[in-house]
Amino acid sequence: MELRSQLEQLGHHGDVDAGPGLLDFAVNVRGTAPPEWLRDRLVARLDDLGRYPSALEDLAARTAVATRHGRTPEEVLLLAGAAEGFALLPRLGSRLAAVVHPSFTEPELALREAGVPVVRVVLAAPYVLDPALVPEDADLVVLGNPTNPTSVLHPEAALHALRRPGRLLVVDEAFLDAVVGETGSLAAQALPDVLVLRSLTKTWALAGLRAGYVLGAPEVLARLSHGRPHWPLGTLQLEAVAACAEPAAVAWSQAEAGVIAAEREHMERALGLDPGAAGPFLLLRVPDGARVRDALRSNGVAVRRGDTFPGLGPDHLRLAVRGAAEVAALLAAWPA
Incomplete structure (x- = not known):
């Protein structure tokens, strides 16, 4: 093709x-x-749209996310939807990216459009993850958990088996908040070689607002965010992120x-x-x-x-x- x-x-x-x-x-x-209580939170901020979102609002949202996952605010990068996180992946400078399929196609699309070499690791039904299928020289590995569209939840041990010195593992957890107990999530693990992306557009019905975040080591997040425009998220997005991270x-x-x-x-x-x-x-x-x-x-x-x-x-x-x-x-x- x-x-x-x-x-x-x-x-x-x-x-x-x-x-x-x-x-x-x-x-x-x-x-x-979105649920009524979240809609009310967003409506209450409409009168604030005449001013730019502040650094304090960004910090408040990152702090809420960090508290939710037991991380620090410096380990949180807010996104205009998880898809923006995939669009930022080429900034990591991968020499060879491996994308585990069948899966959400946006990561591969972003990498290929940026000229990053990509190898597909295609799992056969029933789509059980075999870490040995990933080439050893892949310095970036991307997969979903649970995976879209197979609805397979990979065990945590299999994810850890993908880690190697000099390799970054990117786990798309866009649907993990729809899993009871969030089984298998790496979001609370402060691992220097793992990035975890979360979306707020699915369970919360915020697809039209575009809100999400990525968790990872501050130095890796700095590489991802280099060159982003000022005010990458608007006031309503920041409010949604903060609201959805609260315990209730x-x-x-x-x-x-x-x-x-x-x-x-x-x-x-x-x-x-x-x-x-x-x-x-x-x-x-x-x-x-x-x-x-x-x-x-x-x-x-x-x-x-x-x-x-x-x-x-x-x-x-x-x-x-x-x-x-x-x-x-x-x-x-x-x-x-």
């Missing part, structure tokens, strides 16, 4: 598969708006993780899938997947195509976890 076509495939995301009026199983965002908010997200787990189990049974997924989405492989996807869309249901993920094909579909009523509508729309 020519490079331009590869980059176009890597740039495909679920919002392209969704559309007005469609029942949305394509986008991994919970609901259409973390408790809310864990309660929501319990709801997601129950909905996922129901959805697995309804679709005849084996249990074991860990994220707020499911990966299916169905005969004639492209036809099924098109038929579902004609019947008013949007699902995420799977063939733009390296290692998957046209028979793969990704479905966001939804409630019983939405799953019933999905089954009713499923083609014969």
